[in-house]
Amino acid sequence: MKTIAVLTSGGDSPAxxxxxxxxxxxxxxKGLRVLGVHRGYNGLINGEVEEMDRSSVSDIIHRGGTILRTARSEEFKTPQGREKALNVIKxxxxxxxxxxxxxxSFRGAQLLSELGVPTVGIPGTIDNDLAYTDYTVGFDTALNTALDAINKIRDTSSSHERVSVIEVMGRNCGDLALFAGIAGGAENVIVPEKEFSFEDICRGIFEGKRRGKLHNIIILAEGVGGxxxxxKKIEEVTGIESRATVLGYIQRGGIPSAFDRILASRLGAKAVEVLIEGKSSRVVGTKxxxxxxxxxxEALSIEKKFNEKLYEISIALSH
Structure with a gap:
């Protein structure tokens, strides 16, 4: 092991x-040469690489996004595209x-390893949707970004005595919504993994108003949508002024949290160690x-289990 390459692929995430x-x-x-690949697998196919050293990565630990840029590559999904990438690697x-x-991105690494290239994956996604690891790089920062927005929206929601529906990211995984809902004191958390009752939501809004509650915060994962x-439905049924806020891509950017920076640093170190040990087709994570x-x-075959206990806690705390 003399030369390794590093690339970022798919959606960006803090850290x-x-x-x-x-x-x-x-x-x-450890005496290895490092090549940074620009624009993910597309860059690997096209040979968009630069040699990197300690100076190349100075003053970036606090920056969001990725200095290597990222892209989704349809060409790499084809045998011809992977053959081009393999030629560049050789x-x-x-x-x-x-x-x-x-x-x-991991499935791409898996395909690359099948061509005889040692690969190691580092989980970088704000959704926290990889089951083999407790946390993915970027999740904690995105969570705190969502929490900051919830805190701000609550202020104006209380002033106007409104219902506020806040949509966070999470297409198939409700971790971001669930964690943000608990930390933000939401009255309802709606996630892809659990069915929800619109009638129960409206009932809770009425009960809260009777108790003198000035606002009602509902956290909705984008996978549920809308x-x-x-x-619109809440306003029609309850008659209470309601507003929607879709947080969108602000959750992907921003200064990474201390937790994410440390996790990313530990996982990056482990990835290099794994390659030096001669292993291939691996992923690193935290358990x-x-x-x-x-x-x-094996990691990709593990089914993501929804945290039922945490969801039950969120319901109990919202009453």
Whole structure:
């Protein structure tokens, strides 16, 4: 193992830069050469690489996004595209690749490993939707961004005695909505994993108003969809002024939290160690506070289990 490449793929998440920094500096410390691949798998196909050293990653640990840029690659999904990428890897004498991204990025790494290229994946996604790891890089920052918005919206919601529906990201995984709902003191949390009763929501709004509650906060995961539609129905049934706020991409940006920076640094270091150990087709993650590595196929096959206990707590706390 003399030369490794690092790329970011798919949707960006806060602290991807911290992970890149860790990969580069740990690898350099162990005598390895590092190539940064721009624009994910597209960049690998087109040979968009630059040599990176300690100076290349100075002053980036606090920056959101990814200095390597990111893209989704349809071409890499084809055998011809992967063959082009493999040719670039051979020409540049790359001995291993670190991929930072979500499940789609990991499937790309899996395909690359099937061509004989040692690969290691670092989980970088705000959705926290990879079941093998307790937390993904970027989730904590996105959660705190959502919480900051909830706090601000509550102020104006109380002033006007409104119902506020706040839509957060999470297409198939409701972790962001659930955690934000509990931390933000929401009256309702609506997630893809659980059915919800519109009648129960309206009943809760009426009961809260009878108790003198000045506002009602509902957190909705985007996978359930339709914050504006839900607001319209609530207003029609309850007669209470209601507003929808879709947080969107502000959850992906911003200064990464301390938790995400440390997690990204630990995972980046582990990824380099895994490659040096001669392992391939692996992912790194965290379980019960410990940094682990696992076969990528096994990791992707694990079904994400919704935290029923936490959901029950959110219901009990909202009454």
């Amino acid at each position: 991807m830069n911290a992970a890149i920094r860790a990969v580069v500096r740990i690898a350099n410390d 020409v540049l004498k790359i001995d291993g690749v670190v991929v930072i991204g979500g499940d789609g 914050a504006h539609k839900l607001v 019960n506070g410990e940094i682990i590595d696992m076969d990528i196929t």
